[in-house]
Amino acid sequence: MPLARLLRTLAAVAVGIFLGTPALAAQGTGTVTGVVVNAENGLTLAGVALEVPGTALRAVSRADGRFTILRVPAGGQSVQARYIGFAPQSVPVTVTSGGVARVRLELRPQAVEIEGIEVVGLQVGQAAALNQQLNAINVTNVVAADQIGRFPDANIGDALKRIPGISVQVDQGEARFGAIRGTEPRLNSVTINGERVPSAEAEVRSVQLDLIPADMVAAVEVNKVLTPDMDADAIGASVNIVTRSAPATRRASFTLGGGAGLLREKVGGIGSVVLAQRFLDDRLGVVLNGSYLDNEIGSDDLEAEWDEDAGSAFVSDLEVRRYDIRRLRRSVGASLDYRLGGASSLFYRGIYNHRNDWENRYRLRYRLDDPAADGTQETRLVRELKGGVPGTDLARLEDQRVQSHQFGGNFILGGATLDLSFTVARASEERPNERYLAFENGDAITTVGLGDPREPRPVVSGNAFNDLAAQEFDELTEEFQFTRDLDRNGRLDLTIPLGGGRSTLKVGGRYRDKSKNRDNRFASYEPVSGLGSLADVPTENFTREGFLAGPYQSGNFATPTFLGGLDLTNPALFDAEDQPGEYLPGNFDATERIIGGYASLTQALSPRTTLLAGVRIENTDIDYEGFNFDLDEETAVPTAGAQAHTNLFPSLILRHELAERTVLRAAWTNTIARPNYYDLVPYRQVSFEDDELALGNPDLKPTKSMNFDLMIENYSRSVGLVSGGLFYKDITDFIYGYSRTDVLDPVTNTTFGQVFQPQNGASASLYGFEVAFQRRLIGGLSFYGNYTFTESSVDGFPITERATEDLPLPGTSKHTLNASLSYDTDRLSLRASLNFQDDFLDPDEGVGESAFFDRWYDRSTNVDVNAEVVVTPTTRVFVNANNLTNQPLRYYQGVRTRTMQGEYYNARFQAGVKIDLR
Numbered sequence: 001m002p003l004a005r006l007l008r009t010l011a012a013v014a015v016g017i018f019l020g021t022p023a024l025a026a027q028g029t030g031t032v033t034g035v036v037v038n039a040e041n042g043l044t045l046a047g048v049a050l051e052v053p054g055t056a057l058r059a060v061s062r063a064d065g066r067f068t069i070l071r072v073p074a075g076g077q078s079v080q081a082r083y084i085g086f087a088p089q090s091v092p093v094t095v096t097s098g099g100v101a102r103v104r105l106e107l108r109p110q111a112v113e114i115e116g117i118e119v120v121g122l123q124v125g126q127a128a129a130l131n132q133q134l135n136a137i138n139v140t141n142v143v144a145a146d147q148i149g150r151f152p153d154a155n156i157g158d159a160l161k162r163i164p165g166i167s168v169q170v171d172q173g174e175a176r177f178g179a180i181r182g183t184e185p186r187l188n189s190v191t192i193n194g195e196r197v198p199s200a201e202a203e204v205r206s207v208q209l210d211l212i213p214a215d216m217v218a219a220v221e222v223n224k225v226l227t228p229d230m231d232a233d234a235i236g237a238s239v240n241i242v243t244r245s246a247p248a249t250r251r252a253s254f255t256l257g258g259g260a261g262l263l264r265e266k267v268g269g270i271g272s273v274v275l276a277q278r279f280l281d282d283r284l285g286v287v288l289n290g291s292y293l294d295n296e297i298g299s300d301d302l303e304a305e306w307d308e309d310a311g312s313a314f315v316s317d318l319e320v321r322r323y324d325i326r327r328l329r330r331s332v333g334a335s336l337d338y339r340l341g342g343a344s345s346l347f348y349r350g351i352y353n354h355r356n357d358w359e360n361r362y363r364l365r366y367r368l369d370d371p372a373a374d375g376t377q378e379t380r381l382v383r384e385l386k387g388g389v390p391g392t393d394l395a396r397l398e399d400q401r402v403q404s405h406q407f408g409g410n411f412i413l414g415g416a417t418l419d420l421s422f423t424v425a426r427a428s429e430e431r432p433n434e435r436y437l438a439f440e441n442g443d444a445i446t447t448v449g450l451g452d453p454r455e456p457r458p459v460v461s462g463n464a465f466n467d468l469a470a471q472e473f474d475e476l477t478e479e480f481q482f483t484r485d486l487d488r489n490g491r492l493d494l495t496i497p498l499g500g501g502r503s504t505l506k507v508g509g510r511y512r513d514k515s516k517n518r519d520n521r522f523a524s525y526e527p528v529s530g531l532g533s534l535a536d537v538p539t540e541n542f543t544r545e546g547f548l549a550g551p552y553q554s555g556n557f558a559t560p561t562f563l564g565g566l567d568l569t570n571p572a573l574f575d576a577e578d579q580p581g582e583y584l585p586g587n588f589d590a591t592e593r594i595i596g597g598y599a600s601l602t603q604a605l606s607p608r609t610t611l612l613a614g615v616r617i618e619n620t621d622i623d624y625e626g627f628n629f630d631l632d633e634e635t636a637v638p639t640a641g642a643q644a645h646t647n648l649f650p651s652l653i654l655r656h657e658l659a660e661r662t663v664l665r666a667a668w669t670n671t672i673a674r675p676n677y678y679d680l681v682p683y684r685q686v687s688f689e690d691d692e693l694a695l696g697n698p699d700l701k702p703t704k705s706m707n708f709d710l711m712i713e714n715y716s717r718s719v720g721l722v723s724g725g726l727f728y729k730d731i732t733d734f735i736y737g738y739s740r741t742d743v744l745d746p747v748t749n750t751t752f753g754q755v756f757q758p759q760n761g762a763s764a765s766l767y768g769f770e771v772a773f774q775r776r777l778i779g780g781l782s783f784y785g786n787y788t789f790t791e792s793s794v795d796g797f798p799i800t801e802r803a804t805e806d807l808p809l810p811g812t813s814k815h816t817l818n819a820s821l822s823y824d825t826d827r828l829s830l831r832a833s834l835n836f837q838d839d840f841l842d843p844d845e846g847v848g849e850s851a852f853f854d855r856w857y858d859r860s861t862n863v864d865v866n867a868e869v870v871v872t873p874t875t876r877v878f879v880n881a882n883n884l885t886n887q888p889l890r891y892y893q894g895v896r897t898r899t900m901q902g903e904y905y906n907a908r909f910q911a912g913v914k915i916d917l918r
Contacts, residue, residue, distance in 0.1 A: 257912015
């Protein structure tokens with residue numbers, strides 16, 4: 001059936017059902033709506049299981065604690081609430097035919113006796129998360145704000161790594177991208193309040209998780225099994241960030257503190273605020289919140305590329321890098337909800353995140369020829385400074401922003417619930433006046449010691465390393481980069497209870513319109529009177545004692561003040577030359593339109609067993625425009641292309657309660673992950689300086705997966721959890737970055753040292769299991785832990801030389817482990833946390849023409865500790881310590897001992913005070 005006809009049919013069915021809902025509402029029934037709150041502090045409770053005894057009518061409270069039960073028989077009834085960690089409650093309610101009855105349930109934390117000690121109220125946030133997991137029909141992990149705050153995590157990425165099956169990739173010591181159950185970041189989605197978030201980076205779909213502070217959210221939901229009403233573009237999982245909603249009572253909380261890292265030993269500040277209040281007889285709820293972090297960070301970095309000759313490995317390129325960075329992250333959020341007559345409401349939810357990185361980089365590069373018979377290598381020794389102008393603090397400014405604004409409403413119409421929303425989301429990255437100044441000695445001779453290939457040791461003959469006069473001017477460039485990603489999304493969902501609450505029919509549709517573009521400019525500058533050598537400009541020695549990447553020297557570089565003070569716009573001083581070959585192939589415009597619809601039926605097969613059956617359909621249209629640059633004619637050649645495909649996603653999800661707090665779930669689902677926009681552009685990016693060629697691939701297909709999941713969970717009254725699950729994914733058309741060496745390019749008739757291009761693999765299978773345990777052990781001692789094992793294999797890499805190899809799916813980390821031990825009293829909280837993730841094949845540039853050239857992201861182990869002391873009922877003092885293991889970001893080539901990158905950050909510390917007023 002063509003898509004248009006199918007969508008028209010789906011819409012007609014929805015309208016017909018909707019128009020019939022007044023009749024379906026049945027005579028003699030009404031609606032019960034209300035809110036569930038914590039009786040001790042007035043905060044709303046999400047995930048509360050509610051029922052009308054004597055009927056099959058059920059509901060679960062939403063993120064704002066509110067709930068609606070339709071088609072309740074008229075007369076005297078009661079609403080019963082069950083919530084782990086809280087005493088159950090039942091309240092009477094009188095229902096009138098066609099009317100709306102309102103109730104308020106106030107649940108009290110339930111004391112639990114463990115080893116003779118009474119425990120109450122210490123795990124409210126954890127209880128909220130576990131109750132949402134317990135009552136969900138799908139496999140999901142939920143982390144509430146209170147639980148996030150129990151770990152020393154600054155951003156959402158760092159908070160996610162505590163969840164089973166999630167590994168992260170870091171940037172300057174903070175988690176930036178997340179891989180879930182062995183699937184790379186592109187195969188997962190990130191949403192805010194259920195709507196997809198655009199990416200601030202040009203070449204990827206993945207969202208920069210370090211843009212969003214951890215203290216800006218109410219909860220994080222990781223949906224590992226997608227239901228038909230969710231967008232299908234998540235093979236590993238969909239991460240939903242839930243922003244704050246107004247509680248039932250007034251709230252004002254503040255955080256103020258500071259921190260520093262051992263590497264640069266500079267102090268920064270942190271702060272946050274949450275203000276919430278209800279007005280107009282509780283009809284209008286308002287939440288305003290903000291977060292601030294000003295952090296002086298940096299890294300010591302070693303990078304290398306390896307080649308081989310007659311079976312012997314040697315270093316062909318070696319870089320010693322120092323980064324000095326100031327990171328400023330600011331975020332503001334607002335949420336408004338207004339309750340209309342009946343049980344309907346309107347809402348606005350907005351969040352704006354802004355991160356600036358001011359970066360100076362000092363790069364010493366050894367460009368090494370093949371070794372001679374005596375082991376020496378002719379070397380181009382290059383010292384390069386990255387900086388900016390006075391308006392960017394003499395540093396390279398990376399200005400990244402992401403924001404989301406959602407408008408909508410929940411309406412009770414007859415016997416149905418109609419949810420509508422419209423969202424505008426925008427992300428951008430801007431890098432103005434990014435300057436590079438390089439000096440080169442092209443006559444150096446180097447011997448690279450490989451006694452420990454983790455730390456190759458270059459020794460330069462003679463005085464070439466320190467002779468600044470021999471370091472002659474090489475190049476001076478300035479670049480302007482701008483990327484924008486804009487989403488406009490609309491959706492509607494119609495939910496109709498049938499059969500006295502034993503069945504629920506849900507239908508809906510969505511429209512997503514995306515536009516993304518990159519607009520860069522690049523120019524080189526030749527000094528009119530020449531800059532001479534490094535000896536002729538102001539310099540500073542940036543060799544640092546105790547360089548964390550090894551005993552390496554950086555030597556003298558031009559200063560950021562000198563570079564930033566150059567007047568490049570003055571033709572009397574500099575000859576400017578536009579370099580379209582450097583930037584035009586990277587510029588592109590892409591648009592994507594997705595039209596989707598779904599229908600699902602949730603059927604109670606018995607009081608303990610529920611089956612959800614549904615289907616989703618999505619039609620995708622992508623148009624893109626870019627440029628190739630004709631090197632011979634020195635002209636830009638526009639390129640364009642398009643893709644269109646329609647996909648059907650059937651699903652079956654079974655939920656069975658083996659006991660009161662023991663749940664078994666089984667699921668069969670189908671999902672998709674679309675290619676990165678830039679990868680589809682048929683671009684050619686040539687770098688003669690680096691001897692590299694990068695190519696787009698307009699023939700890339702979306703990755704598809706058939707998923708099977710089985711999970712069993714047992715929840716204890718003491719707010720604990722024991723769970724175990726299996727998962728299997730049959731993946732087709734996965735995408736990997738293919739790297740080849742010494743390739744003759746027929747267009748330029750040039751042999752490039754490396755050629756990169758994204759390509760489709762045939763198929764892959766991914767399977768594994770995960771277990772989780774969290775429980776209070778004895779007294780105030782608690783344990784939180786989880787482990788995930790993932791195995792993958794690729795069937796037929798389209799690389800002739802490697803067709804018979806048993807290669808893993810790029811991005812699959814075999815082992816991930818979290819363990820946290822905490823001790824809590826009424827005045828003190830102590831926690832030590834460990835996070836381990838195994839190595840994985842880099843999905844972007846990981847697959848080479850042989851195993852020697854494969855690029856691997858190395859395993860990592862992080863240890864964090866934090867403490868909190870209650871000073872008064874409203875005031876707490878906290879101390880956080882991160883990365884106590886000095887875990888680097890590390891890549892290796894082929895084998896673990898052969899370092900490609902080792903970037904070290906050292907430990908970081910924070911301290912401050914939290915004030916919470918009710």
